[in-house]
Every structure is written in C-alpha cells, then in structure tokens.
Amino acid sequence: MEKLIINDKIKKSRVPARLDLTQSATGLFLGLFMWAHMILISSILLGKGSFNFIARFMELSFISSSGKVHPSAVFFAVLIVFTIFIIHAALGIRKFPISWKEHAIFRSQMKMLNHTDTNLWYIQVVTAFIMFFLGSVHLYIMLTHPHIDPFISADRFVSSSMWPLYLVLLFAVELHATIGIYRLCMKWGWFAGKDARKSRGKMKTIKNRLTIFFLTLGILSFLVFVIIGIGHRHNVGQLYMSDHPVIEKTIQNHDTAAVQHEAKTVQNEKNTHEE
Numbered sequence: 001m002e003k004l005i006i007n008d009k010i011k012k013s014r015v016p017a018r019l020d021l022t023q024s025a026t027g028l029f030l031g032l033f034m035w036a037h038m039i040l041i042s043s044i045l046l047g048k049g050s051f052n053f054i055a056r057f058m059e060l061s062f063i064s065s066s067g068k069v070h071p072s073a074v075f076f077a078v079l080i081v082f083t084i085f086i087i088h089a090a091l092g093i094r095k096f097p098i099s100w101k102e103h104a105i106f107r108s109q110m111k112m113l114n115h116t117d118t119n120l121w122y123i124q125v126v127t128a129f130i131m132f133f134l135g136s137v138h139l140y141i142m143l144t145h146p147h148i149d150p151f152i153s154a155d156r157f158v159s160s161s162m163w164p165l166y167l168v169l170l171f172a173v174e175l176h177a178t179i180g181i182y183r184l185c186m187k188w189g190w191f192a193g194k195d196a197r198k199s200r201g202k203m204k205t206i207k208n209r210l211t212i213f214f215l216t217l218g219i220l221s222f223l224v225f226v227i228i229g230i231g232h233r234h235n236v237g238q239l240y241m242s243d244h245p246v247i248e249k250t251i252q253n254h255d256t257a258a259v260q261h262e263a264k265t266v267q268n269e270k271n272t273h274e275e
C-alpha cells in the first residue's frame with residue numbers, strides 16, 4: 001500500500017505521449033508525401049514531356065523567363081524529407097522487437113490471435129526495416145544528384161542499376177504508407193463515425209484499394225522508366241532538353257553525369273574529325 005502511494009506521487013512523464021504524437025505526425029507527412037511522389041513520378045506514363053514539365057516546375061524554372069533551373073530547390077526538398085524520414089525511423093525503432101526471443105514471442109502470439117490489425121503491424125515492422133536501408137540509399141543519391149529529368153532518371157534505373165532497389169522499395173513503401181495511414185485513423189479515431197466496427201471495415205477496403213492503385217501506378221512507371229533507360233543506355237548522361245542551353249549549362253554545374261556526357265561527345269567529335 002505504502003509502495004502504491006509513493007508510485008502515485010511520482011510525476012508521470014509526458015515524453016512517451018509526445019514521442020508517439022511526433023511519430024504519428026511525421027508518419028502522416030511521409031505517407032501523404034509518398035502518395036504525391038508516386039503521382040508525380042507516374043507522369044512518365046503520359047510521356048517524357050509531361051515528366052520533364054513537372055521536373056522543371058519543381059526546379060523552379062518558372063521564376064525566370066530564360067527557363068533557368070534551380071536543382072538546389074530539389075536538394076532542399078530532399079533534405080527536409082530525409083530529415084523527417086530519419087526522425088520517423090528513429091521513433092519507430094522504439095517499438096521493434098529487440099531480440100530474437102521477443103520476435104519469436106510476438107510471432108507465436110500473432111499466429112494464435114490471427115487478428116488482421118496485429119498482422120498489419122508486423123508488415124509495418126518488416127517494410128520499415130527494408131525502407132531503412134533502401135530509402136536511405138535513394139534519398140542520399142537524390143541529395144547528392146538533385147537533378148530530375150526523363151533521361152537522367154531512366155539512366156539511374158538502368159545504367160546505374162537502381163532498378164532492383166526501386167522494385168523492392170516500391171512494394172515496401174506502398175504497403176507501409178497505406179497501412180500506416182490506416183493505422184493512424186484507427187489509433188486517433190479519425191473517420192470513426194457512429195459505428196466504429198462498420199467504419200473499420202470500410203477503411204480496410206479503402207486501404208486495400210489505395211495499395212492496389214499506387215502499386216499499379218508504381219509498377220507501370222517502373223516499366224516505362226526501364227524501357228526508356230534501355231533505349232538510352234548508349235547516351236548516358238544526355239539530358240532530355242540537351243538542346244536548351246540554359247538548362248544544359250545549369251545541370252553541367254551540378255551533375256557529373258552530364259559533364260561526363262559532354263566530355264564523351266567532344267571525344268566522339270574529335271575521333272570523327274581524325275577519321
């Protein structure tokens with residue numbers, strides 16, 4: 001009894017609740033960002049011109065009449081997303097099973113319960129683990145080469161051998177994002193309505209449809225990038241708008257691939273003259 005009274009006087013920490021709230025907020029931001037990211041990437045399905053238009057827009061080409069691009073705008077966007085990604089991952093680790101024993105106990109209870117939402121939590125943990133590594137590689141590359149272009153992106157898929165990473169990451173990210181947003185709705189009671197059981201069923205259906213929708217967009221975009229990348233493998237580094245002097249010059253200062261391409265073109269011209 002004495003012990004209970006002492007425990008009651010200890011001030012309860014608000015830190016775990018604040019960490020949970022931060023994890024939810026960063027998760028919501030990243031989930032919505034990933035949906036927007038997939039819609040922007042899938043503009044390649046409408047053609048190289050559409051993807052190029054969005055890429056130039058993101059590089060703030062509309063600021064000046066010459067069409068000068070600012071890859072630094074993409075750099076800062078990636079920096080913000082990467083920081084939030086790291087914060088979200090660091091907060092998520094708190095909930096991982098930390099030993100093989102803990103993992104085995106969880107798996108056996110998961111089998112015994114056979115409860116969909118518990119199974120979804122496990123998928124969250126596995127996909128988070130995958131994204132930890134693969135997401136960091138992609139973000140680091142976008143941070144150090146913040147140039148987006150239909151050919152440069154397709155070259156990254158094929159000639160820089162990013163396609164296996166993108167394929168695995170695509171499944172991990174789409175499952176993680178939709179399950180994550182579904183679980184947020186359940187946790188904070190969003191859209192619960194009057195009949196919580198009924199709305200849970202509806203939300204599950206929406207979640208499944210969204211996963212199928214974004215996976216389909218991702219797989220189709222993946223295939224288009226691979227086809228463009230295969231066709232462009234002998235001109236790696238050449239830009240879609242290589243005839244645009246202002247863009248070409250800006251990118252040359254930022255992207256070593258473009259510089260290498262320039263060097264190759266000069267060398268080829270030299271060889272032709274010599275022959």
Ligand code: HEM
Pocket residue numbers: 037041074077078079081085131134135136138139142148149152153154156157166167169170171173217218219221222
């Ligand atoms: C501001 C941050 C980001 C930017 C600017 C960005 C940009 C891009 C671009 C331009 C591509 C096309 C391929 C390429 O150029 O290499 C791409 C593909 C992809 N990105 Fe991101 N990305 C960002 C964040 C993320 C994050 C956080 C994830 C997941 C952790 C992610 C997952 C993917 C996946 C899976 C693909 C392949 C899509 C497909 O195969 O259809 N991206 N991203």
